[in-house]
Amino acid sequence: KYIPFDYSRSVPWQYIFLNLLMKFLVQIIVWPKVVNSKALKSKGPHVIAILHQTHYDGPLVYYAVNRYFRFVSTALYFDRIPFMWKVGIIPVKRYTVDFLAMKRIIETIRNGFDIGIAPEAARTWDGEPICIRKEIWKLLRKLNIPVIPVKFYGIQRLWPRWSNRIRLGRATIEFGDPVSPEDQHFEEKIKGFLTKPDPTFELPYRDYRGIEKLLWRCPKCGTIGSIRSAKHAFYCDKCGKKYVKPTVNEVIALHKKIRPDYMPVKFPVSDTVLLNNKKVSGQIYEDRMKLGNLVIEFDKLRTSSIERNEENIFGTPNELIRFIPETSPLMWKEIVDYQIRFVLGNENFHTYYWDLSR
Known part of the structure; x- marks a missing residue:
């Protein structure tokens, strides 16, 4: 009789292979430095909570951690990357309550193994921390094990979310001391560590091609849609304004400047989108959006996200609306999120770009 491998109880050989491979490759690509690794020597299990910035995050954690742990990741990627199953990563279905994932997390913890989580559940686009949902704080408390926050330095300028180009450089991974859920300053200590300033944000990006997705x-x-990018600069083909090698912090300031809470949006906003494998016109209005003949009222929306840096997903109580815009998926998310949460005043709509707890 076939007995399936229990990843919550045993260490798969694929994990050992991946861990050793990352220890080799990461040294070549980002010349890493590990700070306060002694935090990992405390008796487990723990939650390893990372500030999710780039695709370098996972390899850096595998490089620095010498014991078995299981990352929690969106189930979307498992069909495309089956190897994620083999190394013990726990898939979580979005837009629903995933009881199976919760069971796997609890079983892993009961067997003494660590869990790796990105509390924001998304990568930052410009390097600024995005807000953590109150449900995640509840989960971290209910797991009732210490949380080790993890901060990365130097990686945002090498491989930002808006870029498809990988650049070499130096990176640092710092582990915070374990924080008990019983600590009355539990959230403040974790947030404070994850939001520490990164000195490399005063340096320019290695490559600016693709920044029009952000700006x-x-x-x-x-x-x-007027920004055009090159390796060391970007410019507006409408007014001619050019930006040459701005720092990460300067790009953050530029991004804040274009967001709907700083710069008003003139409606309707028009774009071309790929919906159900067909190109159709798309418009954003003050209280609705239109995709071809499909009209979605904002008061029907409950969730929004961006997958693979190109696809918008908006959820209603009955369906998920998925499409790929021509201009920028971030444009659609920021405008729609802002209209729903702040203009229409839907307090139950979660948007991680405006931290209301600050």
């Missing part, structure tokens, strides 16, 4: 309109004239 979906010109910070000076406000024209949508």
Whole structure:
């Protein structure tokens, strides 16, 4: 009789292979430095809570951690990367309550193994921390094990979310001291560690190609879709404003400047989107959006996210609406999120770009 491998109880050989491979590759690509690794020597299990910035995050954690742990990741990637199963990663279905994933997490903890979680449940686009849902804080408390926060330095400028290009450089991974859920300053200590300033944010990016996904309109004239990027600069083809090697912090400031809470949006906003494998026109209005003949009222929406850096997913109580916009998925998310949460005043709509707890 076939007995399936129990990843919550035993260490798979694929994990050992991956761990050794990462220890080799990471040294070549980002020349890593590990700070306060002694935090990992405390008796477990723990939650390893990372500030999710880039695709370098996972390899850096595998490089620095010498014992078996299980990352929690969106189930979306498991069909495309079956190897994720083999190394013990726990898939979680989005937009629903995943009881099976919760069972796997609890069983792993009961067997003394660590769990790796990105509390924000998404990568940051510009390097700024995005807010953590109150449900995640409840989960971390209910797991009732110490949380080790993990902070990365130097990786945002090498491989930001808006870029498809990998750049070499130096990176640092720092582990915070374990924080008990019973600590009355539990959330403040974890947030404080994850939001520590990164000195490398005062340096320029290694490559600016693709930044139009982040800066979906010109910070000076406000024209949508007018930014054009090159390796060391980007410019607006409408007003001619050029930015040469701005630092990470300067790009963060430019991104804040174009967001709907700083720069008003002129409706309707028009775009072309790929919906059900067909190109159709798309428009965003003050209280609804239109995709071809499909009209979605904002008061029907409950969730929004971006997958693979290109696809918008908006959820209603009955369905998920998925499409790929031509301009920028971040444009759609930021405008729609802002309209629902702040203009229409839906307090139950979660948006991780505006931390209301600050």
